Amino acid sequence: MLEITNINKTFHAGTVNEVFALQDVSLSLAQGDFLIIIGTNGSGKSTLLNAVAGSFIADSGKISLSGHDITKWPEHKRASLIGRVFQNPFSGTAPTMTIAENLSLAAKRGKPRGFGWALDKQLQNELRDRIRTLNMGLEDRLDNAIGSLSGGQRQALTLLMASWLKPDLLLLDEHTAALDPKSADQVIRLTKDIVERDRLTTLMVTHSMQQAVHLGNRIIMMHKGQVLHDFKGASRQGIRSEDLLHRFEEVRRREQVDVRVAELLQRMYV
Amino acid sequence: MSLFLGALTIGLILSLLALGVYMSFRVFKFPDITAEGSVTFGAAVSAVLLIKGIDPGVSLFAAFAAGAAAGAVTGILHTKCKINELLAGILVMTALYSVNLHVMGKSNIPLVDAKSTSTVAESIGARIFGQSTDLNWFGWDVSIRDAGMLLMMFAVVAAAAFILLVFFRTNIGTAIRATGDNPQMIRALGVDVDLMMILGLAISNGLIALAGALLAQYQGFADVQMGIGMMVWGLASVIIGEALVGSNKQGLVVTGTIMGSVLFRLLVAIALRWGLNPNDLKLITALFVFAALVGPTMARSFLKKGGNQTSGRAV
Numbered sequence: 001m002l003e004i005t006n007i008n009k010t011f012h013a014g015t016v017n018e019v020f021a022l023q024d025v026s027l028s029l030a031q032g033d034f035l036i037i038i039g040t041n042g043s044g045k046s047t048l049l050n051a052v053a054g055s056f057i058a059d060s061g062k063i064s065l066s067g068h069d070i071t072k073w074p075e076h077k078r079a080s081l082i083g084r085v086f087q088n089p090f091s092g093t094a095p096t097m098t099i100a101e102n103l104s105l106a107a108k109r110g111k112p113r114g115f116g117w118a119l120d121k122q123l124q125n126e127l128r129d130r131i132r133t134l135n136m137g138l139e140d141r142l143d144n145a146i147g148s149l150s151g152g153q154r155q156a157l158t159l160l161m162a163s164w165l166k167p168d169l170l171l172l173d174e175h176t177a178a179l180d181p182k183s184a185d186q187v188i189r190l191t192k193d194i195v196e197r198d199r200l201t202t203l204m205v206t207h208s209m210q211q212a213v214h215l216g217n218r219i220i221m222m223h224k225g226q227v228l229h230d231f232k233g234a235s236r237q238g239i240r241s242e243d244l245l246h247r248f249e250e251v252r253r254r255e256q257v258d259v260r261v262a263e264l265l266q267r268m269y270v
Numbered sequence: 271m272s273l274f275l276g277a278l279t280i281g282l283i284l285s286l287l288a289l290g291v292y293m294s295f296r297v298f299k300f301p302d303i304t305a306e307g308s309v310t311f312g313a314a315v316s317a318v319l320l321i322k323g324i325d326p327g328v329s330l331f332a333a334f335a336a337g338a339a340a341g342a343v344t345g346i347l348h349t350k351c352k353i354n355e356l357l358a359g360i361l362v363m364t365a366l367y368s369v370n371l372h373v374m375g376k377s378n379i380p381l382v383d384a385k386s387t388s389t390v391a392e393s394i395g396a397r398i399f400g401q402s403t404d405l406n407w408f409g410w411d412v413s414i415r416d417a418g419m420l421l422m423m424f425a426v427v428a429a430a431a432f433i434l435l436v437f438f439r440t441n442i443g444t445a446i447r448a449t450g451d452n453p454q455m456i457r458a459l460g461v462d463v464d465l466m467m468i469l470g471l472a473i474s475n476g477l478i479a480l481a482g483a484l485l486a487q488y489q490g491f492a493d494v495q496m497g498i499g500m501m502v503w504g505l506a507s508v509i510i511g512e513a514l515v516g517s518n519k520q521g522l523v524v525t526g527t528i529m530g531s532v533l534f535r536l537l538v539a540i541a542l543r544w545g546l547n548p549n550d551l552k553l554i555t556a557l558f559v560f561a562a563l564v565g566p567t568m569a570r571s572f573l574k575k576g577g578n579q580t581s582g583r584a585v
Binding site: 053074075076077079080082084086090091092093094095096097101102104105106108109110111113114115116117118119145161162 | 437439440441442443444445447448451452454455456457458459460461462463518
């Protein structure tokens with residue numbers, strides 16, 4: 001399904017700001033897998049998602065999705081296979097356009113766009129029905145500009161848009177991080193419903209250990225551009241958020257050891 | 271009265287320019303100064319064709335195509351060559367100055383003897399209003415030529431606005447609007463935003479060149495200098511239009527832009543009548559746009575005296 005093979009990405013290569021954002025990352029997902037990606041800040045979680053989405057082209061390695069080698073595909077071409085929800089609720093919708101218009105754009109994801117009406121009668125009825133399932137009362141406000149909605153509502157709509165034409169792969173980039181707890185819960189419940197209903201193959205980045213243990217069938221933990229732990233199958237079963245926090249603590253200690261060893265060596269040899 | 275009619279007609283012609291500026295400046299938030307070159311480009315291309323005896327309608331299509339090509343070049347410079355928006359426009363505008371001189375062969379082409387849109391308008395006017403040379407409208411004497419031209423421009427602008435509004439509601443039109451609104455989002459939905467921007471700037475400059483061609487045919491000459499200040503002129507019309515309709519609904523804004531262009535031209539005609547030195551016209555226009563851009567922000571921070579002084583960008 002999704003096959004990531006040894007991808008590397010270095011930002012600002014050759015300068016003092018050089019960052020090894022992804023180092024030889026390999027990952028393989030089967031149809032219907034729901035993978036949660038956790039990790040410290042700057043560990044490369046979002047970078048991995050962006051590499052798959054095509055926000056940049058990886059320095060080396062190969063990415064294939066549904067049998068296509070998409071390594072060199074530009075972002076807009078990959079969008080024919082990928083649905084995406086961003087961390088910032090403002091990123092996923094066009095604010096001055098109406099709810100209906102935004103959804104009509106999503107209904108053509110990755111398809112040729114010609115001179116047909118963006119909002120024909122059939123689509124209008126269909127999107128009213130689908131928006132009703134959100135239970136947010138938005139079905140009566142189809143002609144309102146999306147910019148007038150709350151972050152939670154916008155994120156729910158973005159999720160609806162990303163999954164409108166069942167994508168081969170759904171990318172969720174900390175899509176509840178900018179929301180208040182109640183909206184975040186609502187969006188997470190919606191995410192669960194949609195992913196389970198359509199059995200979507202999903203990559204989700206999150207900071208919430210709660211979400212990590214309650215969603216999905218596999219968890220990877222990233223650190224410094226590498227996959228540090230991979231919990232799947234038996235090791236994923238019965239995992240608790242305390243276990244994950246424990247792993248984070250290990251990482252933190254290891255970092256401290258690094259610094260202390262460096263100091264020790266410095267004292268001895270420099 | 272002919273002053274009033276003239277202002278109305280020129281206002282309508284320049285509303286095509288305003289619609290073009292609306293497309294680049296409001297839809298894409300792209301300050302596209304290519305406009306100054308494409309006004310003249312459209313006028314030059316159509317004038318040369320008219321001199322050769324080619325049908326006025328064909329000359330207008332050619333003008334649109336010429337402007338669209340210029341806009342596409344600006345779009346390519348910006349999206350593919352990553353040149354700053356303003357600089358891309360300036361490069362194309364500067365290059366067009368030479369191109370226009372080459373097309374025209376001299377700096378001014380008189381169109382008095384050529385069969386142009388005005389002569390067509392005159393014959394249409396004669397057919398509608400009969401063979402008398404003057405009409406009586408509300409007690410005013412109006413020449414057949416002026417009346418015909420006014421009606422014809424009204425029809426042309428109405429058609430252009432209608433087509434534009436329909437276009438904005440098609441799949442490709444909504445994709446173009448979304449490109450201006452949130453490129454990140456529409457890229458994630460599979461749209462090549464570079465292509466949309468190139469296409470949008472082509473349409474914008476096509477409309478602007480069409481305005482140039484009609485203006486040249488109305489005033490009876492094409493001049494290599496006629497584009498100077500046109501972008502700010504279009505901007506003024508857009509801003510007046512937005513103030514007139516006070517809404518950001520597409521249909522209203524497009525109608526407002528046309529009304530803004532006509533109103534602005536009328537105001538200018540009145541000011542000139544009252545003795546405004548024509549040399550000061552561009553200065554006044556620039557000051558007006560400056561005031562319209564900065565006024566609302568300044569008024570807001572003035573009202574919030576002592577409060578948060580982080581005022582937003584003017585545009």
